Amino acid sequence: MLNLIKQIVEVSLGERSYPIYIGESMLYGFADKFRERFNGAKAAIITNPTVWDLYGSQLTESLTAGAVDYELILVPDGENAKSLGVAERIYGDLIQKGFERKDVVIALGGGVVGDLAGFVAATYERGVPFIQIPTTLLAQVDSSVGGKVAVNHGLGKNMIGAFYQPAFVYIDVSTLNTLPDQEFAGGMAEVIKYAFIKGEPLLSLIQEKKRAILGKETGLLSEVVRICCSIKGEIVEKDERDVGVRAYLNYGHTLGHAIESTTKYDYTHGQAVAVGMVFAARLSQRLGLLGEDAVELHRRVIAAYGLPTTASGASAVELVRVMERDKKRAGGGHFFVLLDGIGNPVVRKIDEDMLVSVLSEFLREV
Numbered sequence: 001m002l003n004l005i006k007q008i009v010e011v012s013l014g015e016r017s018y019p020i021y022i023g024e025s026m027l028y029g030f031a032d033k034f035r036e037r038f039n040g041a042k043a044a045i046i047t048n049p050t051v052w053d054l055y056g057s058q059l060t061e062s063l064t065a066g067a068v069d070y071e072l073i074l075v076p077d078g079e080n081a082k083s084l085g086v087a088e089r090i091y092g093d094l095i096q097k098g099f100e101r102k103d104v105v106i107a108l109g110g111g112v113v114g115d116l117a118g119f120v121a122a123t124y125e126r127g128v129p130f131i132q133i134p135t136t137l138l139a140q141v142d143s144s145v146g147g148k149v150a151v152n153h154g155l156g157k158n159m160i161g162a163f164y165q166p167a168f169v170y171i172d173v174s175t176l177n178t179l180p181d182q183e184f185a186g187g188m189a190e191v192i193k194y195a196f197i198k199g200e201p202l203l204s205l206i207q208e209k210k211r212a213i214l215g216k217e218t219g220l221l222s223e224v225v226r227i228c229c230s231i232k233g234e235i236v237e238k239d240e241r242d243v244g245v246r247a248y249l250n251y252g253h254t255l256g257h258a259i260e261s262t263t264k265y266d267y268t269h270g271q272a273v274a275v276g277m278v279f280a281a282r283l284s285q286r287l288g289l290l291g292e293d294a295v296e297l298h299r300r301v302i303a304a305y306g307l308p309t310t311a312s313g314a315s316a317v318e319l320v321r322v323m324e325r326d327k328k329r330a331g332g333g334h335f336f337v338l339l340d341g342i343g344n345p346v347v348r349k350i351d352e353d354m355l356v357s358v359l360s361e362f363l364r365e366v
């Protein structure tokens with residue numbers, strides 16, 4: 001069988017450092033990497049029925065051939081699986097199946113499975129080794145890297161969690177072939193975010209190779225994922241616990257979250273972030289940090305990947321009201337990640353009157 005690890009990105013965090021393996025048709029070779037690190041350990045594969053039906057046999061073929069003892073723990077598909085209730089059920093399974101500290105939790109799936117399985121790994125027996133096998137574009141370029149793991153609470157998303165880095169991340173971009181278009185576009189919103197906060201070479205790559213990226217050409221996807229993982233890895237290395245520059249990863253997310261919640265999720269996360277980035281560019285332009293051409297570039301790149309550049313169904317006043325919550329959390333003041341030139345993110349406090357005025361105008365732009 002093919003086993004094509006094409007790229008390795010190292011995340012350097014002292015004793016919590018880890019490699020990210022990236023390539024295609026790699027699931028068949030997983031057991032070799034597992035045994036290199038965890039020979040003799042058992043594996044708990046946490047996944048959902050959708051992903052298991054698609055990729056379970058490739059993974060288990062590898063584990064069986066490599067004589068790795070494993071148990072399957074299925075959780076429901078969808079954001080609701082990120083709950084303490086589901087986590088508690090998994091703890092029960094792990095206890096009943098005799099999992100010990102040396103044994104390993106594997107997340108096979110998108111960001112939901114990754115966040116949930118990571119939270120379980122961080123807390124079961126005070127922490128067991130954890131491996132991420134992300135299968136959505138969002139999880140491959142974003143959620144599987146950086147160690148944020150969490151479940152949701154009825155009163156807020158990701159409210160119960162930890163910083164818990166994986167032992168390694170194993171990214172097979174071939175899995176993206178079965179990803180629905182809307183999920184792929186959601187991941188592209190994060191790729192585009194990296195392109196604007198870091199600039200070249202990613203910004204040119206996603207403009208010049210749009211057809212191949214949308215055609216899911218695996219060589220190119222490996223390269224895009226590698227660049228994104230190294231950008232995220234670099235930021236996490238500087239600010240693992242999110243008290244400084246990790247905020248740059250929220251480019252487009254402040255307005256994005258408000259759009260998701262105001263429109264009652266008519267906009268997916270990726271769509272909302274896409275609109276949020278165009279707005280952040282507009283705000284940067286109004287502050288004299290970016291030229292009009294950079295705002296236009298945002299619109300062009302975002303539209304090219306089938307993402308919206310403006311939002312309907314929400315007023316500026318409503319959106320600012322929702323952003324009040326973030327404002328309180330940030331200690332008063334509307335803080336936005338803006339661009340002082342492409343590739344150069346900065347955090348700026350924005351006066352509320354100005355925010356309402358630029359946002360009202362922005363929502364009228366076509």
Ligand SMILES: NC(=O)c1ccc[n+]([C@@H]2O[C@H](COP(=O)([O-])OP(=O)(O)OC[C@H]3O[C@@H](n4cnc5c(N)ncnc54)[C@H](O)[C@@H]3O)[C@@H](O)[C@H]2O)c1
Pocket residue numbers: 048050051054077078079082109110111112113115135136137138139142143144145146147148149158175176177178179180183186
């Ligand atoms: N930890 C972090 O740093 C971080 C960062 C960003 C987002 N997140 C979290 O990630 C979650 C969203 O992740 P997501 O967008 O991957 O959603 P998801 O995990 O719900 O996956 C989206 C859908 O795609 C399906 N799927 C997964 N892989 C597939 C494949 N290869 N082929 C076909 N279908 C497949 C899933 O079953 C699901 O129905 C949210 O809970 C969010 O809070 C975490």
